[in-house]
Amino acid sequence: MASGHIHVGVGGWSFAPWRGVFYPNDLPHARELDYASRHLTSIEINATFYRTQTPDIFSKWREATPSGFVFSVKAPRYAVTRPRLSDAIQSIQRFFDSGVLALEEKLGPVLWQFPATRAYDPDFVKGFLSALPSASGGRTIRHAIEARHDSFASPGFVALARAHQAAIVIAGDSDFPLIADITAPFVYARLMGTQARRRQGYDCARLDLWAERARRWARGADAEDLPHLAAHAPKTRARDVFLYVIRGAKVRNPAAAAALIERLRAIQK
Template identity: 55%
Template sequence: MSAAAKGAIRIGIGGWVFEPWRGSFYPDGLSQKRELEYASSKLTSIEINGTYYGSQKPESFAKWREETPDGFVFSLKGSRYITNRRVLAEAGPSIEKFITGGVLELKEKLGPINWQFMPTKAFDPADFEAFLKLLPKSVDGRAIRHAVEVRHDSFRSPDFVALLREYGVAVVTAADSKYTQIADATAPFVYSRIMGTQEAEPNGYSARDLDAWAERARLWAAGEVPKDLDTVATSAGGQGGRDVFLYVISGDKIRNPAAAMALIERVGGKG
């Protein structure tokens, strides 16, 4: 596949405010208000976690957009008050409030929204499809991409994968963790969260593991599905290039920036 036909690969971390990163990732003496500027100079994306726990001001999103370089993209987690409910079909007003509450101030730097579900949330096909129908494909002319992070084994169903493909929603590929892994490609982009960093490894992962994740990212970007990840349904590889969003999350968090930077170097740098 030609380079032009491949998707973009963006790699980053969850959030940017973490005290142990000061002196390990952030240079000594760097003011806290410049941490996002610094992080975005080393990474190609960041997943905003605060949006899961509460609303953020539109001015904050605009400020974050202005503090980051051209080509940088934020993903963000959808509100837990939307996903942590018994009947997802009733989430329409809350979804509208979330989408119109300021996130569009990110403008061209708005990446996918990750709707994360509790491990106790089981797959109810009718209710989950009702939820997918509520997710807007565009707002005010700006395309909105959606991913769902499910953590109950009942979602390991071909019916679930088929639903996501019908609505063009990605399933988050969780890795190196206790959570359910579903690595099927279901959307024009891939969203992966890897969670296995170890403090004993200077770059979070061994060189071999970093090479493996970099290769998976390249395969995804080329429209393929890595053979060594656990899928549920028939492969949807060979469907054209896909944008890739890969975040180093959890694990030994102090090493996550180093792991993300090592992966960025392996897939060709920041470009």
Template identity: 60%
Template sequence: MPAKSHIFIGVGGWTYEPWRGSFYPADLPQKRELEYMSRALTSIEINGTYYGSQKPESFIKWREETPDGFVFSVKGPRFATNRRVLADSAESVERFFSSGVLELKEKLGPVNWQFMATKKFDVEDFAKFLALLPKESGGRKIRHAVEVRHASFATAEFVALAREHGVAIITAGDSEFPQIADVTADFVYVRIMGTQEKPKAGYAGKALDQWADRAGTWAEGGVPADLRSLAAPVAKAPRDVFLYVISGFKENNPRAAEALIERVGKML
């Protein structure tokens, strides 16, 4: 694996009651759950920022409770994405970056701008939104990813637009949403949603092997041949990969993430 790329694997959030006694030890204090998870996984996607602002003190606390090398991805606020006219999102975007999220410092990973499944692709509207996303804030480079869920986005035109702005298109795995695997930024962001109850690790071993192999291919700068691409590939170059096990049978998601980390570790 190229030395310049990293593969970060995790889940959405760290507070979920069914994880207590299944993933978390039964006697672990709730206040230590982030500490525990951040030593088992290599990243977490913060969901709370989608619904409302968090306090700067919270971001500082989360940064300090996690080990060196750990990274948080953060969802952008729904007030920016759940709009008819996306160009009107400027104030919400600016408020988000002044809310304290930069207190994560070196542990701030990509920002996931998630759109509702009813939001259709309008090239002019979406171009204006992408132009609002800052390349840096507070002296720190900001990586952006967009999670689109309407079939109208599955076009080469959308891929070209994302590449123009250096924004990653989030690849949806094992879900009902359109799957776009094209590389459009200097990193790749994947959310897989197919965990089940019966396999102990949420996925069968073959499926875990497939996702680990795909992550390795992206990290090397390629695109997995078994996933849908809509445009010609970009030049091959090492890229960081952020892969999150989301939804599905949520109780098993941390175990699936652990299994993927183990497989990826054998590839290094």
């Protein structure tokens, strides 16, 4: 049975409490990305959310990671917090002009994280999605939308995302709206419930469950046990899956991601 690629990782790679837990104590800070990219299969870049980067920085990140590794990129907060659509559109354009395409083949989806203070406004969301480029510099661009206000739990939002082939982020184990409708040719999930008391962040049953969901998504099926607002997506061709362990007990997140990777590799054998 055909299956898409499943990319598993964490948010960022610089976090002091990971030293001695994930990173060896004697690892130079300059080699943290090199180390993380050889133990995980993806990383969600969050530095781009807070400040503009340059083509040289994106190129440096690309060169520091092995073949097959993929970054997702968290888009600038200015693009998702601006009250006026015209300002948001300008921020979107500035982001793509900043050099993100220098990641080349290692560029995965772009994550647009709407804040919890932004309620669902169909006109704004439609205009925002319409402004997202489907391609740039000859490269296809994939987009994921994370909605954190409860009002986004609407079939209308699902329909808009599906019409623009933008993935609604599946916010797992969190207080944010959990919308598991498949709206794009790929799936983007963020797990936010790791616990400090668990060495791998989650217990074995929970890790098994998320690994099985990722496997189903990758094979073109749906995770029918998660809440949907529209009809479940029919089985289709294989999809790529991007699964990030975010928030929760952050110190445990690399261990949780590594445990998921181990399970998925065991399934593939």
